[in-house]
Amino acid sequence: MSVGTIATLATISMVFAGALFLSLGLFTLRQILQRLWLRFAGHTALATIVDFEVIERDSDDGGSIYTPIVDYTTRAGEQVRAAALRSPDTSFPGIGAKVRVVYRPGDPTWVTRTDWFGAVLSAMFLLPVYFTAGPFCLYFGIRMLTD
Numbered sequence: 001m002s003v004g005t006i007a008t009l010a011t012i013s014m015v016f017a018g019a020l021f022l023s024l025g026l027f028t029l030r031q032i033l034q035r036l037w038l039r040f041a042g043h044t045a046l047a048t049i050v051d052f053e054v055i056e057r058d059s060d061d062g063g064s065i066y067t068p069i070v071d072y073t074t075r076a077g078e079q080v081r082a083a084a085l086r087s088p089d090t091s092f093p094g095i096g097a098k099v100r101v102v103y104r105p106g107d108p109t110w111v112t113r114t115d116w117f118g119a120v121l122s123a124m125f126l127l128p129v130y131f132t133a134g135p136f137c138l139y140f141g142i143r144m145l146t147d
Contacts (some may be wrong), residue, residue, distance in 0.1 A: 007144075008145075010140070011141050011143070011144040011145050012067075012139075013139035014140065014141035014144070015137065015138060015142060015145070017133075017137045017141075018133070018134050018135065018136070018137030018138030018139075018141055019134070019138065020023045020134075021129075021130050021131075021133045021134030021137060022130065022131070022134035022135070022138065023136055024092065024126075024130050025127060025130030025131045025135075027127075028122050028127060028130060029127060029128050031122070032122055032123050032127075035112070038102050038104065038112065039102070040061075041101040041105065042103060042104060043074065043075050043102065043103055043104075043105050043106065043108075044100060044101065044102050044103075044114060045072040045073060045074065045075075045100075045101055045102075045103065046072065046098055046100055046101075046141060047070035047071060047072035047084070047098070047099050047100070047101045048070060048071050048072070048096065048097070048098055048099075049068045049069070049070055049093060049094065049095055049096065049097045049099060049109070050069055050070065050071050050081070050095065051068075051069040052066050052067060052068045052092045052095070053066075053067040053069070053083070054066055055067075067083050067084065068083070068084045068093075068099070068128055069081065069082070069083050069084075070082060070083075070084050070099065070101060070111065072101060072103075072111070074103070074108045078108060080103070080108045080111075082103075082108075082110070082111045083111075084099075084101060084111050084112060084113055089117075099113060100113070100114045101113055101114060102114050
């Protein structure tokens with residue numbers, strides 16, 4: 001391979017990396033906005049963990065992921081069983097534990113726990129990285145391709 005070919009491949013990789021960072025940033029922003037909308041427009045309920053699913057992973061991959069299955073009653077009096085948000089939390093509260101959840105008023109089967117810690121961390125640390133690295137890689141990658 002010639003030096004020019006390697007440089008072109010590196011430049012194209014930079015453009016793809018920029019597009020990937022921007023895509024991740026937009027996805028993360030969408031998730032954060034969705035959680036914020038739920039914070040203000042969602043309905044909360046006290047749920048009971050009745051079962052859970054476990055995705056087994058090595059400790060090198062962050063450990064097992066627990067998805068609690070919860071039963072709760074909506075404001076309209078409807079009994080709902082749904083899977084709450086997945087969590088790599090090793091301190092899983094266990095079957096029978098009571099947890100506070102928030103659900104969409106129009107779709108009570110879409111439920112998540114009411115902790116906002118992950119959304120705050122994403123907004124503080126991930127979004128600046130994605131929205132800085134993405135445009136940087138795209139700009140300089142495209143600039144190097146057109147020179």
